[in-house]
Amino acid sequence: MSDIQISLDNAIAILVAFSVLWIAWGWYLGRKNKNADDFALAGRNVGFALATSTAMATWVTSNTTLVAPQLTYQFGVWGMLGYSMAALGLILFAPLAKRIKQLMPKGVTSGDFIHQRYGRFAWAVFMVVSFCYALGWLVSLGMAGGVLLSALSPLSYETGMTVIVVVCVSYTLLGGLRAVIATDFAQTLIIIGGVCYIAYASLTQNPLPEVYEAVSQTQPELLNLLFPAALMFFFNNIFFGIGEIFHSNVWWSRAFAFAPGVGKKSFLVSGLMWMPVPIVTGFIALSANSLGVFPPSPDMVGPMVAAKVLGSAGAILVFVVVFSALASSMDSLLAATADLMTHDLYRKYLMPAASTEQLMTMNRFMLLLLGLFTWLMCLPRVATLGALLNFTGAFVASTIWPIIYGLYGNKLNGTGAALAMVFGTVSGLICYFQVGFYTAAISSCAVSLLTCWYFKRFQAIDYKWQEQEG
Amino acid sequence: MSFSGLSTGQYNIKFFANSQDNHFVLKSLEVNHYSIATALKVFLLGLAMFGILIGVLYGRVNKTNKEAHDVRHSNQFR
Numbered sequence: 001m002s003d004i005q006i007s008l009d010n011a012i013a014i015l016v017a018f019s020v021l022w023i024a025w026g027w028y029l030g031r032k033n034k035n036a037d038d039f040a041l042a043g044r045n046v047g048f049a050l051a052t053s054t055a056m057a058t059w060v061t062s063n064t065t066l067v068a069p070q071l072t073y074q075f076g077v078w079g080m081l082g083y084s085m086a087a088l089g090l091i092l093f094a095p096l097a098k099r100i101k102q103l104m105p106k107g108v109t110s111g112d113f114i115h116q117r118y119g120r121f122a123w124a125v126f127m128v129v130s131f132c133y134a135l136g137w138l139v140s141l142g143m144a145g146g147v148l149l150s151a152l153s154p155l156s157y158e159t160g161m162t163v164i165v166v167v168c169v170s171y172t173l174l175g176g177l178r179a180v181i182a183t184d185f186a187q188t189l190i191i192i193g194g195v196c197y198i199a200y201a202s203l204t205q206n207p208l209p210e211v212y213e214a215v216s217q218t219q220p221e222l223l224n225l226l227f228p229a230a231l232m233f234f235f236n237n238i239f240f241g242i243g244e245i246f247h248s249n250v251w252w253s254r255a256f257a258f259a260p261g262v263g264k265k266s267f268l269v270s271g272l273m274w275m276p277v278p279i280v281t282g283f284i285a286l287s288a289n290s291l292g293v294f295p296p297s298p299d300m301v302g303p304m305v306a307a308k309v310l311g312s313a314g315a316i317l318v319f320v321v322v323f324s325a326l327a328s329s330m331d332s333l334l335a336a337t338a339d340l341m342t343h344d345l346y347r348k349y350l351m352p353a354a355s356t357e358q359l360m361t362m363n364r365f366m367l368l369l370l371g372l373f374t375w376l377m378c379l380p381r382v383a384t385l386g387a388l389l390n391f392t393g394a395f396v397a398s399t400i401w402p403i404i405y406g407l408y409g410n411k412l413n414g415t416g417a418a419l420a421m422v423f424g425t426v427s428g429l430i431c432y433f434q435v436g437f438y439t440a441a442i443s444s445c446a447v448s449l450l451t452c453w454y455f456k457r458f459q460a461i462d463y464k465w466q467e468q469e470g
Numbered sequence: 471m472s473f474s475g476l477s478t479g480q481y482n483i484k485f486f487a488n489s490q491d492n493h494f495v496l497k498s499l500e501v502n503h504y505s506i507a508t509a510l511k512v513f514l515l516g517l518a519m520f521g522i523l524i525g526v527l528y529g530r531v532n533k534t535n536k537e538a539h540d541v542r543h544s545n546q547f548r
Contacts, residue, residue: 092523095531102538228509235516242523400523408530442516449519 006315011153018323019167026171026179035356039176039363041257048266050181051258055270057184058250059090060191061329064278065322066144067389069302072282076222078230080282086241090271093245097255097263099407103465110252111344117406119414125421127344129395130247134337136392141330142378148322151300152307152315161378168330169371173364177257180331187328194321199280202309206287214290233438240441243396246403250336338366393441394428398448405452410463416455424448
């Protein structure tokens with residue numbers, strides 16, 4: 001525990017204030033939703049400012065605010081830089097967003113694309129990958145809420161985790177994607193302002209030369225550019241980030257929801273804006289030893305250092321920033337995964353003739369189900385945030401090549417795409433357990449690429465893309 | 471008082487220790503060792519794959535844009 005904490009009264013007051021604010025706003029925005037398209041895709045007409053802020057806010061999450069300091073604490077300079085390279089996922093998705101909108105102007109989910117382009121077998125594998133990833137991310141977000149609260153206040157891990165899950169489920173339930181995007185805009189402003197202030201205050205109180213001197217003496221390996229585990233982590237994180245964004249319905253639903261011509265610019269700008277954030281949040285972890293901060297779990301290092309440097313006010317600021325970052329990601333993930341379950345499972349296979357009211361009801365039911373499942377999975381704190389997140393890297397990195405070759409190529413068949421995901425995921429998981437969490441994504445991506453090449457070379461097809469109807 | 475940390479060089483050491491009443495108890499210790507040669511091979515694999523990714527994306531995006539442009543151009547003269 002940190003020496004400087006938020007008092008119980010203050011912690012409860014902040015939680016209540018934010019909970020009421022986000023839920024009330026979600027309810028207000030939800031009144032405009034008239035049909036399933038409004039609820040799931042915000043009317044498909046989101047403009048540049050909202051589009052950019054939602055893309056950025058969703059990508060600033062527990063990963064950025066808690067895991068970036070953890071990785072800096074464990075891998076030093078490479079951890080910090082490697083984490084900021086996750087922005088490449090957003091930047092490289094920019095042309096894909098344009099292509100997705102061109103090919104599937106009426107599409108709803110990433111599952112639609114895989115089903116249409118590769119068929120049922122690849123779609124089934126893709127759905128398994130998507131759910132494993134979505135649940136891993138959701139659980140890590142819930143855990144991050146608990147870690148944050150228990151690090152900065154007398155409240156327990158279970159209380160923090162429960163509050164973040166209940167608040168996000170409530171306002172997403174009430175407002176759909178429209179509420180998610182609007183709250184993301186406000187949360188982006190809070191995150192950017194808060195992170196800049198924390199970095200400024202940290203540098204003022206603990207100047208760079210002093211940090212460098214302390215790290216050189218106590219943890220020189222953190223400045224070592226040939227630190228082996230960190231070298232392996234660098235590209236692993238890049239492919240993890242690219243895999244997360246290329247396959248996840250969180251980003252595909254945004255590509256569908258943004259107005260025509262907006263997606264490419266928005267993803268490009270949000271990626272460039274996001275890139276410095278992990279460097280800022282990671283940097284403060286380098287001060288931990290010199291400040292005498294020794295967190296019981298490495299994922300608590302960021303909040304604890306900020307609280308130590310800035311005192312009680314700093315602890316409150318960190319609390320607000322991380323709470324906003326968590327909410328901005330969890331709401332998006334809940335909405336996108338519920339869409340995927342509603343449209344790809346319920347509508348495709350159970351109730352093809354479902355009315356718009358039935359779809360909206362089912363979407364809300366899926367949201368509740370996901371929230372409940374996330375809460376149950378978060379209760380036993382199974383791993384550190386970094387380790388849990390990188391576990392999902394084995395799954396998502398296997399989808400990169402099937403997505404690219406599906407969107408831009410016509411030679412890869414459904415069996416090739418499915419096996420690329422299966423072989424990639426299996427090899428990634430083997431490396432995760434046998435070598436370390438920082439090799440899961442890179443090995444998965446490599447095996448997936450080789451499988452795609454084999455099928456493109458020896459079992460090529462000539463797929464004719466036809467625009468999705470209806 | 472509880473604390474955890476990392477140690478030096480090519481060893482990635484994670485430990486979780488507890489100190490109370492002048493007694494120091496090491497509660498868990500995890501040591502991984504990778505040679506710099508292995509790490510550089512993984513790094514180079516990542517670099518090569520990233521180069522392929524950029525090359526494939528750049529080539530295919532340009533090709534698609536050109537095709538779309540050609541279609542628009544031909545439609546203008548119909």
